[in-house]
Amino acid sequence: MSSAATPRSQQRWLLTLLMGTMLLLCLAPSLRLLMEALSGLGLGSEAPLWRVLASPRTWLALWHSLYTGVLGMLIALLLGGLFAFAITLTDVRGKGVLMFCFMLPMMIPPQVTALSWLQLFGPASPLLNSLNIAPALGAPQPLHSGEGIALLLGIQSAPLVFLALRTSLVALPRELMEAARISGARPFQVWRHTVLPLTRGGLVAGGAMAFVSNLGNFGIPAMLGIPAGYYVLPTLIYQRMAGFGTGVLAEMAALSMLIGGLALAGVALQQRLLKRSRFGLIGHAGRAHDLSLGRWRGGVEAGLAILLAAVLLAPLLALVVGSLVPAMGVPLTVESATLEAYREMLGRQGVTRRAMRNSLWLAGGAALTLMVVCLPLAYRLQRLPQRWQGLVLSVIELPYALPGVVLAVACILLFVRPLPLVEVSLYGTLWLIFIAYLARFLLVGLKPVTASLAQLDPSLEEAAQLAGAGLWRRLSGIVLPLLAPALFAGGLLVFLIAVNELTVSALLWSAGNETLGVLIYTLDQGGDSVLASAVAVLVVAMVALLMLSLNMMASRLPRGVIPWRD
Amino acid sequence: MAGLSLAGVGKRFGEHAAVSGLTLDVAAGEFVALLGPSGCGKTTVLRMLAGFEQPSEGHIRLGGRTLSDASRHVPPEERNMGMVFQSYALWPHMSVADNVGYPLKLRGVGGSDYRRRVGEALAMVELAALAERRPQELSGGQRQRVALARCLVASPAVVLLDEPLANLDRHLRAAMEESFRAFHRRSGATLVYVTHDQSEAMALADRIAVMREGRLVQWSTPETLYRQPHSEWLAGFIGQGSVLLLPGAVPGRWLEGDALMAAAEEAGVQGRGPVLVRPEHVRLGERGGLRARVERAVFRGERYELGLRLADGSALLAYSARRLAEGSTIGVTLDLGWGLEPEAGTPGRR
Numbered sequence: 001m002s003s004a005a006t007p008r009s010q011q012r013w014l015l016t017l018l019m020g021t022m023l024l025l026c027l028a029p030s031l032r033l034l035m036e037a038l039s040g041l042g043l044g045s046e047a048p049l050w051r052v053l054a055s056p057r058t059w060l061a062l063w064h065s066l067y068t069g070v071l072g073m074l075i076a077l078l079l080g081g082l083f084a085f086a087i088t089l090t091d092v093r094g095k096g097v098l099m100f101c102f103m104l105p106m107m108i109p110p111q112v113t114a115l116s117w118l119q120l121f122g123p124a125s126p127l128l129n130s131l132n133i134a135p136a137l138g139a140p141q142p143l144h145s146g147e148g149i150a151l152l153l154g155i156q157s158a159p160l161v162f163l164a165l166r167t168s169l170v171a172l173p174r175e176l177m178e179a180a181r182i183s184g185a186r187p188f189q190v191w192r193h194t195v196l197p198l199t200r201g202g203l204v205a206g207g208a209m210a211f212v213s214n215l216g217n218f219g220i221p222a223m224l225g226i227p228a229g230y231y232v233l234p235t236l237i238y239q240r241m242a243g244f245g246t247g248v249l250a251e252m253a254a255l256s257m258l259i260g261g262l263a264l265a266g267v268a269l270q271q272r273l274l275k276r277s278r279f280g281l282i283g284h285a286g287r288a289h290d291l292s293l294g295r296w297r298g299g300v301e302a303g304l305a306i307l308l309a310a311v312l313l314a315p316l317l318a319l320v321v322g323s324l325v326p327a328m329g330v331p332l333t334v335e336s337a338t339l340e341a342y343r344e345m346l347g348r349q350g351v352t353r354r355a356m357r358n359s360l361w362l363a364g365g366a367a368l369t370l371m372v373v374c375l376p377l378a379y380r381l382q383r384l385p386q387r388w389q390g391l392v393l394s395v396i397e398l399p400y401a402l403p404g405v406v407l408a409v410a411c412i413l414l415f416v417r418p419l420p421l422v423e424v425s426l427y428g429t430l431w432l433i434f435i436a437y438l439a440r441f442l443l444v445g446l447k448p449v450t451a452s453l454a455q456l457d458p459s460l461e462e463a464a465q466l467a468g469a470g471l472w473r474r475l476s477g478i479v480l481p482l483l484a485p486a487l488f489a490g491g492l493l494v495f496l497i498a499v500n501e502l503t504v505s506a507l508l509w510s511a512g513n514e515t516l517g518v519l520i521y522t523l524d525q526g527g528d529s530v531l532a533s534a535v536a537v538l539v540v541a542m543v544a545l546l547m548l549s550l551n552m553m554a555s556r557l558p559r560g561v562i563p564w565r566d
Numbered sequence: 567m568a569g570l571s572l573a574g575v576g577k578r579f580g581e582h583a584a585v586s587g588l589t590l591d592v593a594a595g596e597f598v599a600l601l602g603p604s605g606c607g608k609t610t611v612l613r614m615l616a617g618f619e620q621p622s623e624g625h626i627r628l629g630g631r632t633l634s635d636a637s638r639h640v641p642p643e644e645r646n647m648g649m650v651f652q653s654y655a656l657w658p659h660m661s662v663a664d665n666v667g668y669p670l671k672l673r674g675v676g677g678s679d680y681r682r683r684v685g686e687a688l689a690m691v692e693l694a695a696l697a698e699r700r701p702q703e704l705s706g707g708q709r710q711r712v713a714l715a716r717c718l719v720a721s722p723a724v725v726l727l728d729e730p731l732a733n734l735d736r737h738l739r740a741a742m743e744e745s746f747r748a749f750h751r752r753s754g755a756t757l758v759y760v761t762h763d764q765s766e767a768m769a770l771a772d773r774i775a776v777m778r779e780g781r782l783v784q785w786s787t788p789e790t791l792y793r794q795p796h797s798e799w800l801a802g803f804i805g806q807g808s809v810l811l812l813p814g815a816v817p818g819r820w821l822e823g824d825a826l827m828a829a830a831e832e833a834g835v836q837g838r839g840p841v842l843v844r845p846e847h848v849r850l851g852e853r854g855g856l857r858a859r860v861e862r863a864v865f866r867g868e869r870y871e872l873g874l875r876l877a878d879g880s881a882l883l884a885y886s887a888r889r890l891a892e893g894s895t896i897g898v899t900l901d902l903g904w905g906l907e908p909e910a911g912t913p914g915r916r
Binding site: 173175176178179180181182183184185186189193194197198292 | 616617618641642643644645646647648649651652653655656657658659668669672673716720726
């Protein structure tokens with residue numbers, strides 16, 4: 001008996017060790033940050049935390065963060081709410097295409113969004129110049145302002161509101177709306193009296209998510225705000241780190257704690273609201289409703305299409321036009337159109353190829369590593385008691401919920417000194433970015449796997465166990481084949497997000513270790529917006545391609561794994 | 567009060583015809599049941615009556631008013647109907663009284679008139695004490711009564727009930743059947759009741775429309791449906807009984823006494839037709855014209871149910887007051903049989 005028990009307990013021990021390692025990876029940076037931020041409190045007013053709190057720049061950036069975050073949230077609520085209600089409740093046509101297009105901004109990296117909007121407006125806009133409607137030279141770029149930042153934040157986070165609201169709309173039983181109609185309510189009254197009160201929870205939760213996402217966004221306020229001297233908390237941290245290096249780490253840790261606390265409060269609020277708004281709804285749910293719009297249908301469809309054209313197509317068009325002109329300010333004509341920028345970026349500039357290679361290695365490596373880790377991790381997690389499961393999941397969620405800048409500062413703090421014992425320094429190498437990505441995207445890779453595993457009938461594995469299969473045998477022969485689509489989807493999602501990532505790498509990169517996200521940002525900051533546009537066009541094409549390939553796997557995945565599909 | 571009439575109503579979902587060629591005339595104030603196995607289209611008919619679906623062909627009228635036809639479609643909110651859903655469909659964000667009063671609010675009733683009518687509706691279903699509760703705090707039967715009160719409050723011309731007892735346990739069902747009967751008596755509304763449970767339909771309805779695969783099979787009173795079903799399938803669907811293949815059987819005709827016995831004893835003759843024999847028309851005795859072997863005897867409380875096998879191999883169901891040994895032989899006399907429409911093709915294959 002005892003000889004049989006030993007390998008089994010060894011296997012479990014291995015799984016537990018893996019889980020412990022991943023938890024340490026997720027928790028250590030935040031703990032180190034907390035320690036640093038609270039260090040030297042004994043110094044009184046000279047402590048880093050007090051110095052940060054005493055600085056008027058902190059409070060101005062905090063105010064800017066809140067202003068753009070809240071304004072962006074309102075825009076996201078408006079856009080996301082409109083699309084969610086229209087697509088889920090009514091009989092508009094082309095729902096699949098509308099949804100895909102609406103979700104695209106969430107997957108396009110923020111610095112690309114910002115760049116494409118910059119190409120759309122302003123006196124140097126290649127698109128406006130080509131159409132001969134550009135404002136006079138010297139006219140201000142309207143996007144270099146708090147409102148401009150908020151608008152783009154809103155567009156980028158609107159899909160979050162859409163998703164949260166759509167989830168609660170789909171869960172709304174059809175009968176509740178039908179009962180209202182047969183009671184004499186017109187479609188608008190059904191929406192006002194029944195749908196809105198019952199889905200308010202989803203709306204508010206989506207708003208909270210949008211706010212948290214806006215708070216942590218770096219790409220948009222960096223591209224739009226820094227040139228105008230408009231700083232929010234993440235860009236303030238970036239600016240100070242870029243200017244003073246590791247010397248101001250303690251202060252930056254305090255700043256990070258401030259914004260991290262704000263973000264976590266938002267997450268907690270959102271989870272509380274979601275829990276409270278859950279009514280015990282019974283009836284036939286799980287499918288879209290189709291309130292007939294009658295003669296209004298064509299108008300609503302046109303309105304949605306125009307809105308999508310304005311927030312998605314026009315900037316992307318401007319981006320493409322911007323990548324085809326020989327220089328900023330030159331109008332695009334048949335004669336002036338040139339692929340020179342692409343040739344320059346792909347052929348001559350070593351930095352582009354290096355950045356692309358770095359990003360592909362980082363994203364591919366992180367995706368593969370997480371795919372390998374996630375199956376045993378999800379398996380061990382499922383066998384934990386309920387209470388521990390929740391706790392472990394919140395630890396795993398921590399690096400994802402924290403703003404990227406905060407995680408970056410935390411990782412610098414953790415690895416700025418050479419590792420003990422081996423005396424190897426990770427600071428300034430790609431490995432530091434890699435480790436940060438592992439921590440940040442573990443949740444993204446894990447979620448589809450846990451969802452799939454929860455759907456798996458335990459008797460499948462029990463039958464294999466009775467047939468004599470050991471743990472590794474069961475994992476590889478039964479669980480892995482059944483979870484493979486989810487595992488792969490998780491890996492693809494990680495790759496999709498990581499390959500364009502800017503926020504974490506903006507603080508962690510060093511010469512020779514550029515990533516694609518950093519490249520677009522630095523090119524644009526250096527005035528090479530045509531070259532930046534060319535890279536951005538390639539990035540958008542890659543994103544759309546990856547999303548489409550995920551789409552094709554949709555039928556083999558549990559619901560909700562692919563964010564832009566039901 | 568106005569009668570409800572459906573003429574040639576059909577509904578297609580893509581290629582699939584959920585309902586076809588349905589013609590029914592329901593008198594004002596009548597209590598009718600739509601009965602059929604699941605997937606027979608009865609719920610689609612109800613949803614067309616409510617206006618949630620538009621018929622692909624035919625028309626629906628209420629009194630002189632056309633509710634739906636190929637060109638017109640009156641939306642549900644303008645039909646002055648009420649509906650009780652299988653899941654009750656009570657709004658969880660409103661109190662019981664608000665749920666009940668909602669149709670009145672939409673009709674612009676307010677003030678003391680509103681309070682009086684909500685009070686009356688709640689009193690009628692004996693829930694006045696629970697007016698301020700939330701629906702989630704009520705039991706299944708109470709929720710169903712709230713849904714009834716919500717229907718009642720606006721005095722609709724037609725009340726539609728979609729399997730309203732499916733989610734309740736057996737004891738509650740009997741009590742709720744009684745509330746439906748009382749509700750019908752007091753409101754005087756036309757009631758259309760969808761169910762797959764034949765005993766529910768028989769107990770409640772004035773007339774029953776049996777549907778199968780989207781078509782009307784028979785439209786008659788419960789008594790006629792039980793005694794004189796049209797077809798072999800219907801005979802098997804409603805009540806218990808056996809179908810014997812007998813010579814000289816004519817669809818829609820009774821076979822009685824000696825004629826029936828003579829047909830049953832004649833074997834090997836061409837031109838047989840199906841005849842329904844209910845167990846209460848099978849007499850057992852030592853003598854009797856037919857010999858049968860007892861294959862099983864099942865105790866049902868008030869009596870035993872016997873599965874018999876006749877000499878020619880056909881099965882026969884009978885009741886008995888006492889247990890008979892399985893395997894023993896017994897004499898059988900048939901009193902009454904009903905000639906059935908033979909099933910096209912193999913029964914149940916379509």
